Amino acid sequence: MTLRSLVLAVVVATTALAASAQDKVIYHIDNTASQAVKGLRNIRNHLDVDPTARITVVTHAEGVDFLMEGAKDANGGPFAGPVSALAARGVKFEICEITLRNRNLKKEQFIQEAEFTPSGVVRIAKLQLAGQAYIKP
Amino acid sequence: MADPMRIRAQAAGDKATVRVLMSHEMETGQRKDSAGNAIPAWFIQEVTAAHNGKTVLTAEWGPSVAKNPFLQFNVKGAKAGDKITVNWVDNKGDKRSDEATVS
Numbered sequence: 001m002t003l004r005s006l007v008l009a010v011v012v013a014t015t016a017l018a019a020s021a022q023d024k025v026i027y028h029i030d031n032t033a034s035q036a037v038k039g040l041r042n043i044r045n046h047l048d049v050d051p052t053a054r055i056t057v058v059t060h061a062e063g064v065d066f067l068m069e070g071a072k073d074a075n076g077g078p079f080a081g082p083v084s085a086l087a088a089r090g091v092k093f094e095i096c097e098i099t100l101r102n103r104n105l106k107k108e109q110f111i112q113e114a115e116f117t118p119s120g121v122v123r124i125a126k127l128q129l130a131g132q133a134y135i136k137p
Numbered sequence: 138m139a140d141p142m143r144i145r146a147q148a149a150g151d152k153a154t155v156r157v158l159m160s161h162e163m164e165t166g167q168r169k170d171s172a173g174n175a176i177p178a179w180f181i182q183e184v185t186a187a188h189n190g191k192t193v194l195t196a197e198w199g200p201s202v203a204k205n206p207f208l209q210f211n212v213k214g215a216k217a218g219d220k221i222t223v224n225w226v227d228n229k230g231d232k233r234s235d236e237a238t239v240s
Contacts, residue, residue, distance in 0.1 A: 084207075087205070088203070088204060088205055108145065108240070112143040112145060113158065
């Protein structure tokens, strides 16, 4: 699929969804350092403007780090607070299990709000084909 | 049936720290829906925890506890391999029981 038709598909999908009550959105995070703080802020703003949106955050590679126990941002602020606040508002945080194997991480190292998915990229593809909007912060 | 609780129990010294994340709406009964009708109260009323089958904690909860409640407590004398079971019953009679092994 070309980029153009992909973009078109997403636009069509979002327009179709706008008619229904709930927007469903995927946030894709694969780098904690450059995306996590910005992404969490985007999601908070997203829910402030559209509280009914159903948001799924899919993380893999270096993007899983902010969901680990005791993870801190560049200024030393813990991620656990903002993440659990968003989880309480219905945001799902999913971690790629392939990343766990490649980086030798255990599920117990992650905060309890986190969920797991066999493959981050497969999950994104499936959700997107199910008509969800895709945002990469 | 409600979603499973997420339970983690970690031994440190002569006690274990248990952290439980429950999945529940915890509706207070005070809120109104978009049509102005009161949303009926729906909350966890009773929580119990057991260490190897022996009850170590019971709690009466009410509607003031937030959605998806988090509960943390220490169990004296719990060591790695022990079983921690947590149960809750809500005001509609719905129940949930989950177990974790101390690590």
